[in-house]
Amino acid sequence: MHRVKMRGLYYCDELEVPGLTTLKIKWLRELVRKAYFYCIPFQTGRTAFLEKHDVFDCMGENCFFQPRKLPNDPKCIRLHNNVVIAADVTFVNHDVIYLMLRNVCCRKQI
Numbered sequence: 001m002h003r004v005k006m007r008g009l010y011y012c013d014e015l016e017v018p019g020l021t022t023l024k025i026k027w028l029r030e031l032v033r034k035a036y037f038y039c040i041p042f043q044t045g046r047t048a049f050l051e052k053h054d055v056f057d058c059m060g061e062n063c064f065f066q067p068r069k070l071p072n073d074p075k076c077i078r079l080h081n082n083v084v085i086a087a088d089v090t091f092v093n094h095d096v097i098y099l100m101l102r103n104v105c106c107r108k109q110i
Helices: 022-039 043-052 097-109
Strands: 003-006 009-012
Touching (some): 022 043
Antiparallel strands (some): 003 009
8 A cells, every 4th residue: 555645644545445446436536526526615616626636638728617516527528718617507428329310220111
């Protein structure tokens, strides 16, 4: 186990907990990060959090991020300069268009 001291506390980059797999630990860390982000009260704090933790693939200057929910795959999103995202905006990165197209193709054959 490798230990790094950050802000007076020891942070373990490889946590060994009996019964927890690495995937579960990553999932728990992501859940805690999303819960923390949801609790940030002001837009400026949320935008600073996104920039500091490099949440999106790219984030330009003068961005305004109002929503409290983080997208599922934020690394697939790029925000360029002067982007304003209002509250209650939801990003949908993956769709199921193949289901619709499969049904359309099947109907033409009948």
